[in-house]
Amino acid sequence: MLTLSQKDRDRLVVLHQVKASELSLSEAARRLGIGVRWMRRLQRRFEREGDPVVVHGLRGRPSNRRLEPGLRERALAKAREPLYADFGPTLLGEHLGREGIGSVSSSTLRLWLIEAGLWTPEPRKQKHRRRRERRASVGELVLMDTSIHAWLEERSGEEIVLIALIDDASSRLHARFFPRDTGAANRRLLIDYIERFGRMGAVYADCAGHFRVNFNRSKRRADDQAEALTLIQRSLLELDIELIRALSPQAKGRVERLFGTLQDRLIKEMRVAGIGSLEEANAFLENHFIPFWHDRFTVTPARATDAHRPVPDEVVLLALFAETEERTVRNDFTFRFRNQHYQIEEKDAVVALPKSRVTIEKRLDGTVHFRWRDQYLTPTPLKAPPQPPVQPRAAPTGTARPLTGAAGKPIPPDHPWRRFPVRVGAGRFRTSAPVAATAPAALRPDAPASVAAS
DSSP states (O other), X not given: OOOOOXXXXXXXXXXXXXXXXXXXHHHHHHHHTOOHHHHHHHHHHHHHHOGGGGSOTTTTSOOTTOOXXXXXXXXXXXXXXXXXXXXXXXXXXXXXXXXXXXXXXXHHHHHHHHHTTSOOOOOOOOOOOOOOOOOSSBTSOEEEEEEEOOTTTTXXXXXXXXXXXXXXXXXXXXXXXXXXXXXXXHHHHHHHHHHHHOBOSEEEEOSOTTTSOOOOGGGOOHHHHHHOOOHHHHHHHHTTOEEEEOSSGGGGHHHHHHHHHHHHHHHHHHHHHTOOSHHHHHHHIIIIIHHHHHHHTOOOOSSOOBOOBOOOTTOOHHHHXXXXXXXXXXXXXXXXXXXXXXXXXXXXXXXXXXXXXXXEEEOTTSOEEEEETTEEEOOEEOOOOOOOOOOOOOOOOSXXXXXXXXXXXXXXXXXXXXXXXXXXXXXXXXXXXXOOTTSOGGGSTTOOHHHHHO
């Protein structure tokens, strides 16, 4: 006797409602989560077979993948022999197959041995985790991350992201909204932080492309991976700031929890204030929310000393974090950049300049600077030489050769070959589409010579 599960009973109720015309097939299919065609077939079977139709046809039948009868008893008997008393499931399964007793997987054999009391599973080793203590001083470690979220909700169609820096020792916040999560945006925020507070000891970030060159595994080479540095990596290395890359979100949990709070509090506060643009969001963040955060959520560090270090006087942060390109100087002290030729003036000319490389700095403030070694140049843009006027090509003279086939016979005007461009001379093509009777008179084959010439 087969028993019905609750799911079977619910399905049977729906089938009876359909039979009594209380429910349509489409509505019944929606309730059961099946297609209409399947529901129609199920209803036909229900009318023929009755209530047992909700029971699967394979229920109560032995599985086709079942092991042969008696294999369990033979395997356990072999495991009880003194010779195999200390065999593990994997090794015992290999010997069972080798001696012709039967083939059984090590996982199934392990369950049989545990149920028979012949094998004691080792307790699962739980990895011990210790809570990481905060850094002792402000500026020792700063965590950095980006949150892509609907910060302005539905008040604006403008999409913005929030990039934040949070101090590990005090939870002091430094953040700004940007249009997109780009390398330039991350560099801009780092420059703002360093100009305001100084050089931190370390930056804890993720493995995004701004902080690491992510090589393709199939094309990765040890020498490339050792030499390639992103702009942020190179700049932080010059400033003696350690870059720590987290391999999981849990590793930088403090900044992840920060975004959890901001996505709740900050969004609602901006909703109350009616913030609807990027400029308004940054002004509200800087003037209202960050001071509130410092009063409410910051903690007193273990040490009162500030670990931030001053920026050296000779370091220009905009130059250090700038995108750079290189161009080769010609013998006439000129080089080309962005389709513009530049002339290095005599006051900046050095004997070693020709054939050397000039570094072009594209800074975050939009300015472009030209540097050769440690010397900045002031080249003069050259005017582009006047271009000669384009002379119109003269129309071909004479009569084109008639198109002929392989046997030398002329091709009829309605031949399919005339529908495609056909070469009629060296470097010249002629459209081979048949000339319609409605074409202009000058283009008709039977046009007079005077009309065709005009």
